[in-house]
Amino acid sequence: MPDLIDGSENVSVHGILNWIILLVIFSIITVIGNYIGYKHPMTDSLVGMGILSLITLVGVWLERELPFNVSSILYISIIGIVLAFPGMPTSKFVLHYVSKVELLSIVTVFLAYVGIGMGKSWDEFKALGWRAIVITILVIAATYYGAAIVAHIVLVATGVPAV
């Protein structure tokens, strides 16, 4: 298998700077989209994106610095949950600003990068036959409906009122 190097090298200052600049670019685009789509004040949502970017930065850095074989997703999730935990001194500040950034604004920008990035797979996609496309569609639908139906049954069985 090509491209297979164990990569637990330490992150240079230059690398961290690259992360920061990318996150700043992402934040600015998201804040602009957030303003056009939802009219949230730009300064508040910029602080919100700053908080989210900082959590991300710490998460990806920890993934590479700590010796555990654990994805940054887990670190980022834990930091985010703890910061917003009811009763934490940070929670009021974090919630106020982060709530000014709509999830959909982040998703819209994120998926623009996804769209450009997935163009690379286009030729391989075209080479695969219609049968594989049928199976993919069915697999995605099965995953979604499987989870939705089980969740619904458990929610109803445990008496969670429909809101």
Added chain:
Amino acid sequence: MLTLYADSNYVWGLIFIPTGDDEGHVEHIYREKTDRRILRKNPWRDYRLHLTVLGLVFIAEMIGTITIPIAKNVAITIMPLIYTIILGLVFYLAKPIKWIQRKQARIAEGAMMLFIGVLIAKLAVSSGQSINLIFDMGPALILQELGHLATILVLPIALLLGFKKESIGMTNSIGREPNVAVVVDKYGFNSPQSRGVFAIFIIGTVIGTIFISFLVTLSLSFLPLHPYAFAMASGVGSASMNAAAIGPTLAAFPGLETSIEAFAGFSNLLSFCIGIYIVIFIAIPLTEKLYNWLEPKIGRDPIVQKKEDE
């Protein structure tokens, strides 16, 4: 197929993947690639890429959400996130647009890896805020992870369409990065099972987000399920598909934004933490059993084209 894997698309790292002694490091491939793109080059220098994204976002947000009623109580909602993903792909494929090429796509892919973190952070903040609700709904959240096993039901159809052992790789899970790594780890890089999961991965990459967005939109109209069930189901274990599935769900239940984000985020996290073990210990063995039982009964002549073998 070798280059295909090396070029694999947007990537989640893996959480606690048990690897064999000799086969190790499968889980590092994605991180390595990202590191090479982000840490050793200066991805922000490609300002035209980021300006293009800004332009796409501007257009998408200006158009806003469009709702098309197709029948009584049934409507298709097209959200800005669909415009940006399709426009992004169009910009890459369109010949006149010379400043978005393969190089920019690689940068976009690497950058995306980092931006997943922001998405996860936002969902985590919602989860933390609603942590009591999450504990209350614990059983539903954990059991719905088993619902993902429903993919195995597609196996007979794959056999009827003429797939052989590829079908095991295709139908054991949704076929995103962690699943690809698990299948490759178990069956080897050049096995039919790996070919199957690669195919699902590539197709899922290209049409998955768009397809799931429409699937969710329609389901919200047709299926009278609990709003939280829709939220939990959107955590399918792929950042972009999760994102595309939450959109219409948020729009359908105004006033429940925080709880929907909390459940979607937490369920996606669970998909990564325990979903992978469900695939390793339940889904793959079950798929194999079903294959061994059904293949002699309904298997067809193999149809896998030679070019897929490359």
